[in-house]
Amino acid sequence: MAMISEIAGTEWIIDAQGCLPERLSDEALLRGLCQQIVRDLGLTVLGQPQWHCFPPQNGITGLTMLSESHLACHTYPELGLATFNLYCCREREAWPWEARLEESLGAQLVIVRRVVRGAADLYPLPSAHVAQQEAPR
Amino acid sequence: MAMISEIAGTEWIIDAQGCLPERLSDEALLRGLCQQIVRDLGLTVLGQPQWHCFPPQNGITGLTMLSESHLACHTYPELGLATFNLYCCREREAWPWEARLEESLGAQLVIVRRVVRGAADLYPLPSAHVAQQEAPR
Numbered sequence: 001m002a003m004i005s006e007i008a009g010t011e012w013i014i015d016a017q018g019c020l021p022e023r024l025s026d027e028a029l030l031r032g033l034c035q036q037i038v039r040d041l042g043l044t045v046l047g048q049p050q051w052h053c054f055p056p057q058n059g060i061t062g063l064t065m066l067s068e069s070h071l072a073c074h075t076y077p078e079l080g081l082a083t084f085n086l087y088c089c090r091e092r093e094a095w096p097w098e099a100r101l102e103e104s105l106g107a108q109l110v111i112v113r114r115v116v117r118g119a120a121d122l123y124p125l126p127s128a129h130v131a132q133q134e135a136p137r
Numbered sequence: 138m139a140m141i142s143e144i145a146g147t148e149w150i151i152d153a154q155g156c157l158p159e160r161l162s163d164e165a166l167l168r169g170l171c172q173q174i175v176r177d178l179g180l181t182v183l184g185q186p187q188w189h190c191f192p193p194q195n196g197i198t199g200l201t202m203l204s205e206s207h208l209a210c211h212t213y214p215e216l217g218l219a220t221f222n223l224y225c226c227r228e229r230e231a232w233p234w235e236a237r238l239e240e241s242l243g244a245q246l247v248i249v250r251r252v253v254r255g256a257a258d259l260y261p262l263p264s265a266h267v268a269q270q271e272a273p274r
Contacts, residue, residue, distance in 0.1 A: 008218050009211070011150075015255050046189050050202050063200050063207055065187050070200055070209050074146070074226070081145050081255045085222065089211070115250075118152050118218045 008118030009069060010091060014084040016101040018108025024075035024082055025058035027051055033104050034062055034073055041092050043068050068092075082107070087117070145255030146206060147228060151221040153238040155245025161212035161219055162195035164188055170241050171199055171210055178229050180205050205229075219244070224254070 023029055031051065038045060049064040062073040069087035076082070082105055086095070101107040160166055168188065175182060181204040188199045199210040206224040213219070219242055223232070238244040 008152075008213050008216055008220065011222075013148075013252060013254075015145075017255065046198075047187055050184055050187065050200075052183050052202060054204070061183075061202060061206065063187075063202050065189060065198060065200050067191075069198065069211055072207050072209070072222075072224070074206055074224070076145050076226075076255070079145055079255060083145065083224075083254050085148075085209075085224070087209070087211070087220075087222070089213075113252075115150060117150075117220050118154065118213070118216060 009087055009089040011087040011115045011117055013113040014097050015111045016082040016105055016107035019080045019082050020106035021077040021080060023105045024077040027060050030060055030062055030073055034064055034071055037095055041095060146224055146226040148224040148252045148254055150250040151234050152248045153219045153242055153244035156217045156219050157243035158214035158217060160242045161214040164197050167197055167199055167210055171201055171208055174232055178232060
């Protein structure tokens with residue numbers, strides 16, 4: 001059986017640091033943010049997104065199944081950190097993660113990594129694109 | 138606000154190529170495989186895993202929320218490809234992806250990439266560890 005040479009999908013791996021802790025335990029805000037990502041990129045949700053709040057720090061996990069693959073969100077209020085994975089089996093335009101996560105979560109540093117899935121000739125992974133908010137808030 | 142220096146989690150990104158297409162559309166097999174991963178690593182499932190079959194090729198997506206983060210599986214029978222993401226917020230031993238995916242899916246090439254989440258000083262991502270099955274089947 002031949003190895004494939006096609007690309008099966010693109011995954012964006014986002015780590016947003018220096019976020020405002022109270023926003024990272026705000027489930028309604030995070031649900032709205034994930035809905036905005038889905039809407040802006042024209043993605044299609046399958047079934048019901050799953051959300052869970054983890055006491056005592058009230059970190060939140062959200063998993064959304066998409067007809068294009070999936071969107072995952074995990075927050076860590078105690079670290080000021082939110083992480084996202086957006087896996088799309090079809091090519092999509094980039095979402096403005098840096099600007100949106102600064103606005104919505106108060107992120108000070110947003111690391112966006114893009115990983116191609118299913119293509120053996122494309123590892124190691126490309127280096128990160130980093131946007132850092134310079135101005136103090 | 139200071140940038141974090143702690144590590145929030147480890148994610149394993151696995152692409153298994155050259156799989157037997159009929160196994161990639163076998164939802165029961167894939168559910169069992171994900172249950173085995175969870176069991177072997179002592180992880181805890183939250184709620185009900187979500188599974189979906191995509192006609193006409195019958196690729197399958199499975200999302201499992203864990204108290205330790207999440208496990209995602211996507212298969213592409215038309216490409217002989219299965220992809221997995223296992224994101225754990227606590228350090229875990231490595232799972233033998235290469236051996237298990239060869240046994241269960243007939244994978245010929247298994248690419249395992251490990252990504253540390255939430256640690257700005259750890260990008261770009263480490264290079265891939267690749268296991269290739271040499272013998273023809």
